[in-house]
Amino acid sequence: MTIAPEQASWFAETFSLLAENVEQAILGKRHVIELVLATAVTGGHVLLEDFPGTGKTALARSIGQTITGTSTRIQFTPDLLPGDVTGITVYDQKAGEFEFHAGPVFANIVLADEINRASPKTQSALLEVMEEGTVTVDGVSREVGSPFLVLATQNPIEQGGTYRLPEAQLDRFMIKTSIGYPDDAATMRILQAAPEPQKKLAPLVGTDTLLTMGEIARGVYVNPLISDYIMRIVDATRRASEVRLGVSVRGALALSRLVMTWAAKNGRTFVTPDDVRELAVVALAHRLVLEPEAEFDGVTAIAVIGQILLDVDPPRENGTA
Structure with missing residues (x-):
């Protein structure tokens, strides 16, 4: 059932306040803030690839403060173990039984800082929880809660000693x-406010x-x-x-779900072709694996998606029912 215009208006107003x-x-x-918030509302996860000092950690912290919930930060390093992320079971001698100690992944908002610096084994510890919302340790599955947002960051420079994220994890x-x-x-506003410590944001919604x-949505x-x-x-990405x-079925579903949230963010009860065009690059480009010859010629995944958007004709009718 399609939502009512009043619901779309409330959604747009609340989203704007956040x-x-x-x-x-x-x-x-x-x-960028709206993209991350829309992903959080949709139930997805975000990968931020940017240079140091651009505010990746501040963005995650600010969203955690705006939404009343739990937030954690995991600093990924080469010596980080999977148990440091998911948690471990410890034997309690007094009780005579094993007790589970939850890891930092048990939170509503998880900042996975410089995720590509951890080993593939540790990176894979996030695969199940990002897809299923559960963590399995010693054969026991535990839910991390809802909502659940992983906001991972990676540095595009200083790639020495890092581990490239596998396609299976990028797809998530x-x-x-x-x-x-x-x-x-x-920049001028930032410099003028620099002597003041960064204030803690007031929580707006639960x-x-x-x-x-x-x-x-x-x-x-x-x-x-x-x-x-x-x-x-x-x-077209596959051809x-x-x-x-090319883009997997999971990628197609991600774009389809995200454009619904984007339409509600704009106060509409229906999706338009413009919503798809606006979000196609951020939702699809990272899922492409290019041919080595194309990469050598300087072709990028973003450019491929951009060309496809030019080649594929949008529907002539609007998205209204």
């Missing part, structure tokens, strides 16, 4: 984006509100023509000559 609150700490980056991130350096106006927003109407448009874009591995 973005404005986070923007107090991350100046001049409203679009709903979006991949970057914050980038602020513009001149935002986790229940975030879950309610997710339910509303799932009620946004998606015209079959929009679904066909997404399908044709995904199919592109520069691509060795």
Whole structure:
């Protein structure tokens, strides 16, 4: 059932208040903030690839402060073990039984800082929890709770001693984006406020509100023509000559779910082709595996998606029912 216009209006107003609150700490980056918040509402995870000092950690902390819930930070290093992420069972001699000590992944918002510096074995510890929302230790599965957002970061430079994320794990991130350096106006505001310590943001909503927003977003109407448009874009990635591995079904579902939240964020009860075009790059580009010859020629996944958006005709009708 399609949501009512009143629900879409409430969603858009609440979403705007959340973005404005986070923007107090991350100046001049409203679009990136909205992308991360939309992913959190949709139930996905975010990969931030950016240079040091652009505010990746501050963004995760600000979102954790804005939403009343638990948030943790895991600093990934080469010596980090899977148990340091998921938790371990310890034998309690007094009780005569094993007791589970939960790891930092048991939180609503988890900042996985410089995830590519950990070994593949430790990186894989996040695979189950990102997909299923559960952690299995010693044969026992435990739920991490809901909502659950992994906000992972990686540094595109200083790749020595790092471990590239495998395609299976990249595919589990709903979006991949970057914050980038602020513009001149935002930089001046940051410099003028530099002597003041960063203030703690006031919490605006609880986790229940975030879950309610997710339910509303799932009620946004998606015209079959929009679904066909997404399908044709995904199919084009698999047939592109520069691509060795195209977008998976999981990627198509991620884009389809994300555009529903994006439409509600804009106060609409239906998805439009513009929503798909606006989110296709952040939702799909990181899932492509390019041919070595194409990479050698300087072709990027972002450029491939951009060309596909030009080649694939959008539906002529709007997304209304």
